[in-house]
Each structure stands twice: as C-alpha cells, then as structure tokens.
Amino acid sequence: MPLINTETNSDSAAQFAVEVRNITVSYRSYQERPNTLKEGILKAIKTGKFKYYSTFDALRGVSFKVEKGQIWGVIGSNGAGKSTLLNVLAGVLPPTSGDLIVRGSLDSLRSLGAGFDSELNAIENIYLYGSLQGQTSKEIKERVPAILEFAELQEFATTPMRYYSSGMYARLGFSVAIDKDPDILLVDEVLGVGDERFQAKCRAVFDRFLSGGRTVIIVSHSMQLLKQICTQIAVLSKGNLVFVGDPAEAIERYLSSNYETPPKAKSGS
The missing domain is CATH 1.10.8 (Helicase, Ruva Protein; domain 3)
Incomplete structure (x- = not known):
C-alpha cells in the first residue's frame, strides 16, 4: 500500500490531511476442507469449485478527502467497516487495493x-x-x-x-x-466509556486541534457527541461509503435508512 507522509505536494492537495483513494479490504473465510483427494475431486466436479473459502469486502472502493482543521465523524451499523477503515488509516491494516495519503504526524486511539x-x-x-x-x-x-x-x-x-x-x-x-x-488523531468509540466531565475535556482538546489546523477522525455510536463536535460526517454501509456531508443530514440519513445488513460473503471459485 503506498503510504505517503509528506507536505511536498501541490498547494491544492496540501490542504488535505488525509486522502483515501478507492480502498478495498477483502477477507477470506475458509470452509471445511475434504478429508481425501478423492472427496475433493468429487466435490469439485459437483460444484465446479476448486477453492474452499468465501470472501467478503469489509470496505469496497472507498474514496474521500479530509481537509486539515476538520473533525470528521464516521458512523454506520456494526459490520459496516468503521473500525476497518480506522485501522487502514492508522497503517496497521494494509488494504487489498487502493491508495492512502497521509500528510503529517498521526496517532490513534483505536x-x-x-x-x-x-x-x-x-x-x-x-x-x-x-x-x-x-x-x-x-x-x-x-x-x-x-x-x-x-x-x-x-x-x-x-x-x-x-x-x-x-x-x-x-x-x-x-x-x-x-x-x-499529532497533526491527525484517530479515535474509535472509546470516548463513550468516559464520564460527561471527561468528555467535555476531550471536546476542548478537539476545539484546540481545530484552531491549530489539526485533524480528528472519530468513530462513535454517540450521535449527540458527533453532532456537537464534527464538521463533516461519513456514513458507511456494508463496506460502502454512502454519504459524506453535514453532520445533521448524515445522522438523519443514517437513522432513517436500513443500514443494518453486513456484507455478504462470496464463494471462492
């Protein structure tokens, strides 16, 4: 995965702290293998399949840009790909395909x-x-x-x-x-376990990040928190990025839509 951490880009590109370009993350789920060669051949003849795994896309062709000095929220149902996306951004999970560009230092609380x-x-x-x-x-x-x-x-x-x-x-x-x-901070849901007073301290830190031109990307199920602090919210569904924009509109779209179905597995062949 090309991971570029640099400021030597054009002025138009340098305004973005993070660029995600057509990123896909695919996983394999292996099925029970045949016990004998004969059993494997017979199964292959019957099914036409010679591989014993299925695949699914945790992220599918995701692309977006995050400007410096923004607080980005990421929402979606369980299995939508939120934590997978943060792991890709943090550099701990290489995508199956696509490119990630990060401009500046990055730390994460995943x-x-x-x-x-x-x-x-x-x-x-x-x-x-x-x-x-x-x-x-x-x-x-x-x-x-x-x-x-x-x-x-x-x-x-x-x-x-x-x-x-x-x-x-x-x-x-x-x-x-x-x-x-750091120039970019990634936060995955963990603030939800803190009390209201500590969350207020965290919001003050986010405000300081904004005023200093730094960037925060946060995953949370707390719609109220995200609506209060975010400048943009991205909605993930079944590994797809389905909306990016105004926090209130993003939350309304998410709550009024059926985004509960996880990605379907595809059989290997």
Whole structure:
C-alpha cells in the first residue's frame, strides 16, 4: 500500500490531511476442507469449485478527502467497516487495493487498552507507549506528570492497570495519544466509556486541534457527541461509503435508512 507522509505536494492537495483513494479490504473465510483427494475431486466436479473459502469486502472502493482543521465523524451499523477503515488509516491494516495519503504526524486511539500491558501500572505503560513511539526516557519522564494530570490518574499512577475501570483505561489512552500533539488523531468509540466531565475535556482538546489546523477522525455510536463536535460526517454501509456531508443530514440519513445488513460473503471459485 503506498503510504505517503509528506507536505511536498501541490498547494491544492496540501490542504488535505488525509486522502483515501478507492480502498478495498477483502477477507477470506475458509470452509471445511475434504478429508481425501478423492472427496475433493468429487466435490469439485459437483460444484465446479476448486477453492474452499468465501470472501467478503469489509470496505469496497472507498474514496474521500479530509481537509486539515476538520473533525470528521464516521458512523454506520456494526459490520459496516468503521473500525476497518480506522485501522487502514492508522497503517496497521494494509488494504487489498487502493491508495492512502497521509500528510503529517498521526496517532490513534483505536481500542480500549490498545498498546497497554495490564500487568504494568500507568507510569510504566506511559514509558512503554513512549518508547514504542521513539521517545527517549528523558522525554517521557518530562511528560509523565502532564499525562497523569489530564487523565486524572495521579492517585492510581502506581496501581497495575488490571484494576482499572474502562473509563480509567480510556482516559489514559486518550491522554497519551494527544500528548505528542499529532497533526491527525484517530479515535474509535472509546470516548463513550468516559464520564460527561471527561468528555467535555476531550471536546476542548478537539476545539484546540481545530484552531491549530489539526485533524480528528472519530468513530462513535454517540450521535449527540458527533453532532456537537464534527464538521463533516461519513456514513458507511456494508463496506460502502454512502454519504459524506453535514453532520445533521448524515445522522438523519443514517437513522432513517436500513443500514443494518453486513456484507455478504462470496464463494471462492
């Protein structure tokens, strides 16, 4: 997958933080194989199929551009492809086909506790996360107090994270993700486990991102939250991008339409 992280583009292109070009992600689901060669030949003769798997598209020909300084929401039913899309944007899942262009630094909060070791405490996990991001021990040490303060975990800094609630996990995850002040932040649903007060702090961070020309792409089932903070919302259905535009219109279209059916599998042949 061509992944370009650069600002050396034309002025018209440089206004976009993210460009997704005709991206498809396909998966295979393998079926039970025949026990013998004879059984396999007989099955192939009967069905005309020589492969024992089916495929489905988690994303199908998805294309869009996200301008710098926008908060983009992504909505859709379970199985619509939301988390798959964020994993592609984060660079952890290569698409089957298509191109992704990212301009600027990117960090992500894609799932609750991702990148954390539950046997370690908050401080140890901050060091672990920072080292994986290429930070030095000195740089991490300088940032630990601010991260703990934003996450409101000073009193639990030395408590193993296996004792943390989902909200505590989310607060720490969000705090370490924004600490490097990335140009692009990806957030997948985890803010929904935080209380209203912490969500207000997160919205303040998003406002700061907007004013600084940074970009946020967020997946959530909270229509109220997305309507409050987003400048654009994309609607996914069965792996297809079916609408991009005004948040209120996107939510209305989603709630009034039947977007519940997951993608159908296609038999291999």
